[in-house]
Structures are given as C-alpha cells and as structure tokens.
Amino acid sequence: MNKKISRTALAGMAAALLASASLALPAQAANLRLAWAQDATGLDPHAQTAFSSLRLLELIYEPLVRHDSALDVVPAVAESWEFSDDGQTLTFKIDPNAKFSDGAQVTSEDVKASFERLLDEATGAAARSNFLSIASIDAPDPATVVFNLSQPDAPLLVAMASINAAVVPAKAVTEGTVATTALGSGPFVLDSWEPNSREQLSVNAHWAGGDIAYDGITISVLPDETAILASLRAGQTDFALINDPLVATLVPNEPNLQLNAVPGLAYNVLQLNPSRAPMDKLQVRQAISCAVDRQDVLDTALVGEGKVTGPLTMPAYASDPSTLFCYEQDIEKAKALMAEAGVDGFSVKVIAATGEPPVASAEAQVLQSQLAEIGIKLEIELMELNVYVDRWLAGDFDMAVAQNGGRADPYPMYNRYFTKAGNLVKVSNFTDDEIDSLLQQGRVETDIAKRKEIFAQFEARLTELAPWVWLSTSNTYTAQLKTLSGFEPSATGTLFSLTKVTLGQ
Amino acid sequence: MPYLARRLLTFPLILIGVSLLVFFSIRMIPGDAITAMLGTESGLLTPVQRQALAEYFGIDQPVLVQYGRWLSGVMQGDLGLSVTHGRPVLTIILERFPLTLELALLSMVIALGIGVPAGVLAATQSERPSDVTVRIIAMLGQSTPGFVVGLVIIYVLSVYFGFVPTMGSFVPIWVDPLANLAQLIFPAITLGFAFAASVTRISRASMLDVLSDDYVRTARAKGVPKLSVVWHHALPNALIPVVTLSGVEFGYLLGGAVIVEQIFALPGLGRLTLEAIGQRDYALVQGCVLFIAFNFLIVNLLVDLAYAALDPRIRLGAR
Numbered sequence: 001m002n003k004k005i006s007r008t009a010l011a012g013m014a015a016a017l018l019a020s021a022s023l024a025l026p027a028q029a030a031n032l033r034l035a036w037a038q039d040a041t042g043l044d045p046h047a048q049t050a051f052s053s054l055r056l057l058e059l060i061y062e063p064l065v066r067h068d069s070a071l072d073v074v075p076a077v078a079e080s081w082e083f084s085d086d087g088q089t090l091t092f093k094i095d096p097n098a099k100f101s102d103g104a105q106v107t108s109e110d111v112k113a114s115f116e117r118l119l120d121e122a123t124g125a126a127a128r129s130n131f132l133s134i135a136s137i138d139a140p141d142p143a144t145v146v147f148n149l150s151q152p153d154a155p156l157l158v159a160m161a162s163i164n165a166a167v168v169p170a171k172a173v174t175e176g177t178v179a180t181t182a183l184g185s186g187p188f189v190l191d192s193w194e195p196n197s198r199e200q201l202s203v204n205a206h207w208a209g210g211d212i213a214y215d216g217i218t219i220s221v222l223p224d225e226t227a228i229l230a231s232l233r234a235g236q237t238d239f240a241l242i243n244d245p246l247v248a249t250l251v252p253n254e255p256n257l258q259l260n261a262v263p264g265l266a267y268n269v270l271q272l273n274p275s276r277a278p279m280d281k282l283q284v285r286q287a288i289s290c291a292v293d294r295q296d297v298l299d300t301a302l303v304g305e306g307k308v309t310g311p312l313t314m315p316a317y318a319s320d321p322s323t324l325f326c327y328e329q330d331i332e333k334a335k336a337l338m339a340e341a342g343v344d345g346f347s348v349k350v351i352a353a354t355g356e357p358p359v360a361s362a363e364a365q366v367l368q369s370q371l372a373e374i375g376i377k378l379e380i381e382l383m384e385l386n387v388y389v390d391r392w393l394a395g396d397f398d399m400a401v402a403q404n405g406g407r408a409d410p411y412p413m414y415n416r417y418f419t420k421a422g423n424l425v426k427v428s429n430f431t432d433d434e435i436d437s438l439l440q441q442g443r444v445e446t447d448i449a450k451r452k453e454i455f456a457q458f459e460a461r462l463t464e465l466a467p468w469v470w471l472s473t474s475n476t477y478t479a480q481l482k483t484l485s486g487f488e489p490s491a492t493g494t495l496f497s498l499t500k501v502t503l504g505q
Numbered sequence: 506m507p508y509l510a511r512r513l514l515t516f517p518l519i520l521i522g523v524s525l526l527v528f529f530s531i532r533m534i535p536g537d538a539i540t541a542m543l544g545t546e547s548g549l550l551t552p553v554q555r556q557a558l559a560e561y562f563g564i565d566q567p568v569l570v571q572y573g574r575w576l577s578g579v580m581q582g583d584l585g586l587s588v589t590h591g592r593p594v595l596t597i598i599l600e601r602f603p604l605t606l607e608l609a610l611l612s613m614v615i616a617l618g619i620g621v622p623a624g625v626l627a628a629t630q631s632e633r634p635s636d637v638t639v640r641i642i643a644m645l646g647q648s649t650p651g652f653v654v655g656l657v658i659i660y661v662l663s664v665y666f667g668f669v670p671t672m673g674s675f676v677p678i679w680v681d682p683l684a685n686l687a688q689l690i691f692p693a694i695t696l697g698f699a700f701a702a703s704v705t706r707i708s709r710a711s712m713l714d715v716l717s718d719d720y721v722r723t724a725r726a727k728g729v730p731k732l733s734v735v736w737h738h739a740l741p742n743a744l745i746p747v748v749t750l751s752g753v754e755f756g757y758l759l760g761g762a763v764i765v766e767q768i769f770a771l772p773g774l775g776r777l778t779l780e781a782i783g784q785r786d787y788a789l790v791q792g793c794v795l796f797i798a799f800n801f802l803i804v805n806l807l808v809d810l811a812y813a814a815l816d817p818r819i820r821l822g823a824r
Binding site for chain 2: 041047049121122123124125126128129194195198222223224227229230231235236384385386389390391392393402404405416427
C-alpha cells in the first residue's frame with residue numbers, strides 16, 4: 001500500500017517536473033511551415049524561371065516595382081517612377097528605407113549593376129528578351145536611376161515587376177556571388193537550403209516593408225501532393241502550394257483547412273503546327289477549333305478548376321470568350337470547314353509532358369475523343385518533361401498540349417511566339433502581318449484605353465486564324481490551416497503576401 | 506590468389522563499365538541542364554547566352570573530354586560538383602546515405618522477422634489452415650504495389666490518428682531516436698511488407714525441401730525433438746536461398762526506394778538519383794549510380810561469403 005502511494009507520488013512529482021521544465025523552455029521561434037512538391041532549382045533571380053524558384057526568390061529579393069493582387073504595378077525598391085513624354089526614358093526614385101539584409105543601403109548603382117548583369121548575355125537570363133529596349137542606364141545620384149530606351153516600350157514597367165528583374169547588390173555582381181549568396185532587400189533572408197529537401201528563411205530585420213508577425217519560414221519539399229494534404233490535415237504544415245486540381249478539390253472537405261484558388265495567368269492550349277500538312281490549311285485549323293468543346297475539356301480534365309480563356313488571360317485585357325471565334329463547339333461547322341479544305345479525316349501525333357502540368361495527359365485524352373468526331377485521329381505521345389521541352393523548342397510536333405506561362409501584359413506574353421522577330425517563332429511556326437503589326441502597336445502605345453482596343457483586335461484575329469486552340473486557365477492553388485489569416489492569393493502565384501499573415505493558434 | 510582478392514580486383518573493372526554506361530546514356534537522352542533549369546523559357550536564350558550557360562554547367566566540351574576529366578577526378582576520390590546543389594557530389598551522397606541505409610536495415614529486419622518464422626510455420630504445417638492463411642497473406646503482400654500500401658498507411662494515420670511522421674527532412678537517429686523511428690517505421694513497413702511476402706514464400710519452399718532430406722529424417726529417427734530438428738538441423742540449410750534473396754533485395758534497397766521515398770517525402774538516395782536525372786545534373790547522376798553499384802558489389806560479396814559460413818559444403822574459390 002505504502003509502496004503504491006509513494007510510486008504515485010513519485011510519478012506525480014515527475015510529471016510536475018516535466019511540466020515545469022517545458023514551461024521553463026525558451027519561447028520557440030514562431031515559424032510558418034510551408035510545403036511544396038517541387039523545390040526551387042537555383043538562387044540566381046535573373047536566371048531562374050521555375051515556378052518554385054520564383055516563389056522562393058520573391059521572398060528574398062525585390063524588384064523595382066511589383067504587382068499587387070489586382071495586378072496593378074505598385075512600389076517595391078522604387079518609391080515612384082515616371083515615363084518621359086516621348087516614352088523614351090523611365091526614371092525611378094529609390095525608397096530611402098530600402099536596405100539589403102546586410103544593412104547596406106540600396107542605391108542607384110545597385111540597380112544599374114543589376115540590369116547590366118541581366119542584359120549581359122553571359123548571365124544566361126531568359127528574361128533578357130523583355131529588356132532589350134534598354135539602351136543605357138544612368139545613376140545621377142544614389143536615389144535616382146534613369147533608363148534610356150531605344151524605343152518607347154510600354155510593357156517594360158510590367159516586365160520590371162518580375163523577380164527576374166530583382167535588384168541585387170552591385171558588390172555581388174562584381175564578385176560573381178549572385179547565384180550563391182541570395183543577398184536581397186526582400187522580407188526574408190535565406191538561412192539554409194538543402195535542395196529537394198528543405199529551406200529555412202528568417203525575417204530580414206532591415207526590410208523596408210514593415211514588421212512581420214512571425215520569425216521565419218520553414219519550407220519542406222514533399223514531392224507527393226497527397227502527402228502534403230496529409231501533413232496539412234495533421235496540422236504539421238501551415239501553408240502549402242498545390243498543383244494538382246484533383247488534390248485541391250479534396251482540401252475543402254477538411255474542416256480545419258482552407259483552399260485559396262485564383263485563376264492564374266498561365267494558359268492550357270492545344271498548339272497546332274501550321275507548318276505541317278494539313279494544319280497548314282486555315283480551314284483545317286478552324287475546324288479543329290470548332291470541334292473542341294473547351295468547357296468539356298475544362299470540366300473533365302481539370303475537374304472544372306479554371307476558366308475557359310482566349311489568348312489573353314490577364315483580367316485587364318481578356319475578352320469575353322463567348323465573343324471569340326467558334327468558342328461554342330460546332331461540329332457541323334467543323335465538318336463543313338473540313339470539307340471546304342478538301343480534307344477527309346487524318347491522323348496526327350500530339351505531344352504532352354507527364355505531370356507537367358498534372359492535367360496534360362487528361363486534356364490530351366479529352367481532345368482525342370472530341371476530334372475523333374470530325375475524323376481526326378489523335379495519337380498521344382507522353383514524354384518526360386525535358387524530352388518534351390526539346391521537341392517543343394525544335395517545333396518538332398504535329399500538335400502539342402502545353403501549359404504556357406502568362407504575363408500581366410499581352411506584349412511580353414506573345415511577342416516571343418507571334419512577332420516575326422520573336423525568339424519562339426520556330427515553336428509557333430506561324431506569322432501574320434496583321435498580328436505582327438498589332439503587337440508592335442501595342443508595344444509603343446502608352447494610352448491604356450487604346451492598348452486595350454489594339455489587343456482586343458489582336459485576340460479576335462489570333463483565335464480566328466487558330467494557329468493554336470486556347471483552352472482554359474488553370475487555378476493556382478494554395479491550401480492553409482484556417483487558423484492562418486491575412487494571405488491574399490495573386491494570379492501571378494506570388495507568395496509575397498505571406499508577409500501580412502498572422503499564424504493564429 | 507585468394508578468393509577475396511580476386512573478387513576485389515574485378516571491382517574497378519565493373520565500376521568502369523558502369524560509369525561508361527551511365528555517363529553516355531544520361532547524355533543520350535534529350536534535354537540538358539539548361540532545358541532542365543529553364544524549361545520552355547530556354548528557347549529565349551541567344552546562342553551566346555546558351556554557350557555561357559553550357560560553360561557554367563560544364564557541358565560545352567566534347568563528351569569524351571568530359572569523361573576523361575570526370576574519370577581522373579574519380580580516381581582521386583573527387584566525384585565532381587553537383588550543379589543543382591552547388592556542392593561536391595560525394596558530400597551530398599554521404600548525407601543522404603544514412604537514411605537509405607537505416608531504411609534498408611529496418612525493412613530487412615521487418616521482412617526477415619516476419620517472413621522467416623511465417624515461412625517455417627507454413628512449411629511445418631503444410632497444407633493445413635495456418636499454411637493456407639500464410640500463403641494467402643504472402644500472395645497479397647507480393648501483389649500489392651508499394652505505393653498503395655504507403656498511401657493507405659499515410660491516409661489512415663492522418664485521417665484516423667491525426668498523425669503524420671516528420672516529412673521533408675531526415676531526423677538522424679543520433680539527434681532524436683524517437684522522431685527518427687516515427688519517421689522511418691512506416692516507410693520500412695511499406696517496404697518490408699512486400700519483401701516479407703517473398704521471404705515467406707522462399708523460406709516455406711526451401712524448408713519443405715530440406716524437411717524431406719535424408720539427414721532430417723535421420724535426426725527425427727534418432728529421436729531429436731521436432732522443434733529442435735526444425736530450428737537447429739533444417740533451418741540453417743533452408744536459409745541459403747533466403748540469404749541470396751535478401752542479399753539481392755538489400756543491395757537493391759541501398760540504391761534507394763524511389764517510390765516510398767517519394768510518398769513519405771524522405772530525402773534518400775533513390776529520390777536524389779531520380780531528381781538528378783530530372784534536372785540533368787550529370788555529375789550527381791554519375792556519382793549516385795557509381796555509389797549504388799559499389800554498394801551492390803559489396804553486398805554481393807558479403808552474400809557469397811555468408812554462403813560459406815552457412816554451409817560448409819560450399820567452398821569459395823575451389824576449383
């Protein structure tokens with residue numbers, strides 16, 4: 001009896017000790033636990049283009065300007081900017097509070113060095129093509145930077161809102177350490193990175209954007225998205241990026257989770273190759289466009305997660321899809337067009353990448369069944385992403401199911417494919433005088449209303465010529481615990497508004 | 506020449522063969538580090554830009570020159586630099602290896618711990634209900650893919666128990682043994698489940714063979730208790746095929762269990778290799794494959810040595 005009591009007492013004391021010990025522990029750093037399936041592929045903000053890399057680098061670096069969630073251009077490192085009347089110079093005033101995470105002031109020399117690095121071909125920056133109108137850069141005083149342009153370039157400001165135009169320290173440029181040190185003026189500092197495993201970020205005490213309600217972000221790479229969902233469900237992850245619409249649709253079933261879905265700027269498209277017969281015939285391409293039921297592709301392959309779209313996905317410029325050529329499926333018209341072209345059914349191969357996007361093979365299958373109705377036999381070639389990219393860049397396909405990146409401005413989004421000097425004309429294999437001229441007009445026009453008019457014509461003409469069959473946007477998803485508040489999703493996919501998040505309990 | 510020395514001498518030859526194969530085949534598949542990094546955006550690069558990146562990734566030289574350089578590095582113990590990680594390949598591999606090794610050992614323990622007794626039981630109870638039950642479970646285990654078992658485990662744990670093991674990064678056993686076990690036990694069960702099934706089937710078949718051997722009958726006739734006959738006389742000989750099977754499986758597991766690592770988000774060798782291939786990180790792919798091949802050779806050698814220990818009739822290197 002005695003023994004029993006003393007044992008209970010001991011156990012009680014032990015428990016009390018343990019409890020007090022845990023109370024006495026120093027307060028743990030409050031970290032936001034983020035998970036994603038695809039890790040960043042590198043740290044050079046000028047050279048990286050992978051989705052996750054951009055999302056990571058947006059937390060570490062800042063461009064001169066950035067997009068807010070309505071895609072308007074707002075200040076970042078620059079506090080104000082002005083185009084000259086002739087549209088040939090663009091002047092920025094730098095925020096006097098902007099500092100790099102080592103405490104050094106951000107100056108006009110840093111901006112100059114950053115853009116010169118971006119424009120240097122040795123950097124290998126794919127985004128360089130958006131900045132070719134920059135003829136020279138002046139830094140008259142530490143807080144002013146002037147871009148002298150070779151021609152008016154209205155979309156330049158939008159291009160500068162990308163993290164690919166991040167301001168890096170001039171010192172890192174001369175020392176050649178940009179790709180390795182990740183020293184930026186953004187809200188967070190990268191403490192450690194184990195590729196394909198985890199990243200640790202802590203708050204940048206020198207950030208000019210104000211206080212952040214927690215101490216840092218831990219990013220875990222969980223390659224299987226059902227595992228991400230499990231981790232959210234168990235409360236081990238606070239916030240996650242989701243790519244697969246099938247996984248995303250499961251999130252709202254969970255009482256403690258919230259799904260944030262925003263139609264992204266990227267578009268799903270069936271690219272035809274107009275340099276190959278019979279897609280060289282306008283009527284055949286139009287017949288394909290008429291035979292496709294875009295809503296059905298969206299509902300079946302993307303489980304309805306997205307929106308039917310024309311070529312322009314940014315809300316400020318997008319036309320109502322129902323006004324575009326053959327956006328309502330019309331099999332009779334399609335058959336008539338085929339007959340007019342003198343083509344009586346044919347077989348083609350369509351290439352698609354496995355898992356990139358996750359819906360590619362499902363889209364290909366729906367398109368296969370739809371096009372079969374007008375006698376077109378699609379043979380689907382599924383391949384690994386790099387193999388696909390190789391074939392795609394060489395224009396070596398009859399048709400391709402693709403998800404192409406969007407931009408907040410129509411010109412940088414399509415000049416690469418559809419202007420005569422575009423870098424990717426060999427991918428589109430398609431040029432048209434009017435399309436070319438509309439894009440050039442849109443580039444130099446600074447009046448917003450006139451630009452909208454120009455790009456509406458562009459969109460109508462492009463869908464009518466049907467070099468490609470635009471299908472839908474996809475949603476960009478994030479999932480989070482409901483206890484988290486303050487996140488504003490953006491069509492660009494940026495996670496920048498994590499800076500406004502509070503973790504809750 | 507002693508057997509061991511002769512076996513060890515073949516190692517460099519085999520490894521050179523493996524390295525040639527992986528070096529050239531990884532370069533034969535379309536795409537390179539540039540397309541892997543930039544995807545379709547790589548089409549925006551000018552030739553000068555492309556050249557600059559090719560130099561950065563070390564893929565601007567002719568393939569034979571690249572191989573020569575790499576091989577001379579390997580001879581000096583330098584497996585090269587990973588372009589995605591920006592660190593030496595060997596360092597990365599050695600960081601990932603403890604997880605893979607521990608996972609392989611743990612699944613072996615599970616598989617042998619369940620498989621051998623179950624096989625012996627089934628053999629001694631041949632054609633009785635317990636034998637049939639064991640065989641049905643074994644059949645199920647062998648035919649259920651690992652990803653199904655893994656996903657079911659994760660689903661059950663997270664939905665019914667509100668628990669998922671730490672994922673994403675590895676907690677080494679010397680840092681937190683409990684968290685380490687929590688992290689690895691379910692992946693190990695996933696891997697061990699299928700493997701236990703094959704062990705069961707092999708040990709059952711082999712046990713049945715041995716039990717009908719003359720020396721077993723003699724032992725029984727001399728009045729040795731049944732249990733002692735099974736465990737002391739029959740089992741050691743019945744284990745030889747199990748050792749072969751386990752050796753092959755263990756060597757295979759040391760190469761990383763890609764699917765289980767993927768599902769449980771474990772940064773092991775398998776995922777490292779797969780990701781390196783996806784990112785066309787040539788040095789890392791070569792390093793991983795070479796390392797895996799080397800492990801396989803060692804495990805095979807140990808298995809052969811184990812035969813001799815288990816069965817004195819086998820004399821290694823005898824002519």
